[in-house]
Amino acid sequence: MTAQQEAATAVRRNITVAAPVEKAFAVFTDQFGTWWPLDHHIGDQDPETVVIEPRRGGRWYERTAGGAEADWGVVLAWEPPTRLVLAWRLDAEWKHNPDPAKQTEIEVHFVPDGPGRTRVDLEHRLLDRFDGAADEMKATFESDAGWVGLLKRYADAVASST
Numbered sequence: 555m556t557a558q559q560e561a562a563t564a565v566r567r568n569i570t571v572a573a574p575v576e577k578a579f580a581v582f583t584d585q586f587g588t589w590w591p592l593d594h595h596i597g598d599q600d601p602e603t604v605v606i607e608p609r610r611g612g613r614w615y616e617r618t619a620g621g622a623e624a625d626w627g628v629v630l631a632w633e634p635p636t637r638l639v640l641a642w643r644l645d646a647e648w649k650h651n652p653d654p655a656k657q658t659e660i661e662v663h664f665v666p667d668g669p670g671r672t673r674v675d676l677e678h679r680l681l682d683r684f685d686g687a688a689d690e691m692k693a694t695f696e697s698d699a700g701w702v703g704l705l706k707r708y709a710d711a712v713a714s715s716t
Contacts, residue, residue, distance in 0.1 A: 565692060572670060572713060576634075579635035582662065582708060584606075586604050591704075596644060599618045599620070599622065613628060614627045625643065631661075640660045641654070646691055658683055660679075676705065
């Protein structure tokens with residue numbers, strides 16, 4: 555795939571938050587379940603939280619109050635406080651697919667942007683792996699219900715965290 559084709563199958567968004575890099579990273583990862591909308595889930599029940607295990611190879615999953623879990627993916631890179639890469643192992647029907655050849659990737663960089671500020675650069679790539687649904691999934695991820703709105707929720711969580 556050429557760089558131009560790859561760019562066409564990725565969603566890129568950024569947001570600047572009023573927090574140092576360490577806090578920005580911690581809210582994105584350790585507090586993921588506080589800002590992710592819990593109606594965005596794949597399990598049969600609404601989850602109580604969403605967890606990113608803090609290590610390379612860690613799980614990324616939702617968990618209900620009763621303890622039921624549904625996997626979303628795995629942590630491909632864990633480099634606090636500047637970089638995180640997640641394997642998104644959900645298909646176009648929002649079902650878990652453990653096949654690494656079908657996963658997409660979400661890479662997040664946390665870049666200092668002046669005193670007490672961090673620019674968060676997010677790229678959701680390899681969307682061509684959704685096969686015939688790549689354009690539809692890209693449009694979803696680019697929408698307010700996708701990364702646009704999710705990053706706004708994240709920024710609100712950073713602003714309200716102590």
